[in-house]
Amino acid sequence: MNDNSVLLKKICDNIEKVIVGKRNAIELAVIALICNGHVLLEDVPGVGKTSLVSALAKSVSASFSRIQFTPDVLPSDITGFSIYNQKTCEFEYRPGSAMCQILLADEINRTSPKTQSSLLEIMEEKQVTVDGITYKLPKPFMVLATQNPIDYIGTYPLPEAQMDRFFIKISLGYPESGEEVYILSRFLQENPLETLEPVADSSDIIAVQNEVRQVHIDNTLKNYIVEIVNLTRRNEFIALGSSPRGSLAVCRAAQAWAYYSGRNYVLPEDVKKMLLPTLCHRILLKQEAKLKKISALDILASIIDKVYIPLSDTFKKAQTD
Template sequence: MNKRVKELLDNMEKVIVGKRFVLKHFLVALLNNGHVLIEDVPGVGKTQIVACLARSVNGVFNRIQFTPDVMPSDIMGFSMFNPSTREFEYREGAAMCNFLLADEINRASPKTQSSLLEIMEEYQVTVDGKTYPLPKPFMVLATQNPIESFGTYPLPEAQMDRFFIKLSIGYPEKDEEKLIIDRFGAENPLDELQPVCSISDILKLQEEVKRVKVEDSLKSYIIDIVNETRKNQYAVVGGSPRGSLSLYRASKAWAYINGRDYILPDDIQQMAIPVLSHRIIINQEAKMNNITSDDVVKEALLNVEVPVLELAQ
């Protein structure tokens, strides 16, 4: 494992208990400048992980609590007239940061949610005809509660497709939960957490991930998996071309995190569900039979032949 990546994981585990596997998925997104949708019940540490990640890399962290009255200008910024200069000046919104936590994103109105589309795809904001680039790296880390529907607005498909991966944190084991009580009983260890790398370090890691080698047979394997999701009888919409590209990039990052400069079929299989499942829309028949988009991806993995690599021989 890369030394810097290990330091990041070890540092985050000073706060986050028993979720190293989930933390590695967060780093996969970070190393690709990708956005993360965290869907889980309240109280499992969604916000803590995001704050922990931002503090570990000494990045600028902004949080916006999404509610129906949040306006696009709160996120993108706005122009204000300055009487002394007699000119309009841009006032930054919450998006001008490295890590934007969109807490309970599905509570914002569709109009406000749509303001994130340009931000998430083009890493810029456009206000009154002028475009302002976002800092590098930049990630949207959005949370939503899967069990509440009152007062929420489902995320549009175009926005879901812009999330690099979708994660669930899950409940801790009994011994881990005891450790959480011991660790957080008196004070929050996040308050004492120190950065272990800089923004420039992250940008260097992102460049190193791009150099991870991928055989043509594995590129075809990725495309075949995504195509298989499109053919599934339960899928109204299968994985998109953006999904194929995201799976390719995620597999490279997973290989890099695990100390390799080349990817294996296992890397693709490991990344397939978090990268593809939220991009798939299932039909009513699937819902009646308790079939999920995760099941569609699993079936695709079973149906596609795994290539044999010269590298592994």
């Protein structure tokens, strides 16, 4: 196991001081960070979405900004704006909320489509453009957006183009009874988030991001990923299948999970673990599926079960080591 994989586990352990019993969700958020990707946190209110983002930012000593999306939030609130300085007779750039390393877009589906679309360039290009001038965002940069899956009044559903830009989708869910009792005891006196100390910094994360891309992924696994993605485009219950960006997200997430596990090569298990969180939000279901109460997770699980994974020399060697 390399030193940086140990560091990633320390980051997850540190976040667990605040978020109880959600190790898988924490690991997925860290995976997205080291893949230079963005996260969509979809869950009911009060389960710790905002706390997870805050704990992640504190754990890696990253600059953090939060914007509470409402119908009156403007694109300039995110990107920033230019203001005329009468003393210098020049326009000066005033940064918006996006000028940070970790941006929490809280309740993203409560703002207007125009404001939502202002995130597109930010998420894809890692830059903002104001009055024709481009400003680079600090590295690493990550957007974590939250939304409530059951409240549709006064919301604007995210368009497919923006959903596709989220690297991974995470749901926390309610805690178990024993975990909730522990949460009550832990938070009764003080909020652990207030005393949380960083265990890494930006240079550590950038170094890991560079190393993750060097993890070997065999061609047989690339073919396996493409076959699954192609099946999402031909399924009878899916109106819109995953894009090539989805295939790339699965590859990178599998590389990151292998790296997190202390390996420099990807195994089939790494790919299978990352398929659902990276693809489920990229497919659009037909009305027939909704009427039959068939979810995207159900369809993807059935597709994965049908596809055979051919073993290569890399996997055979790994099994004998």
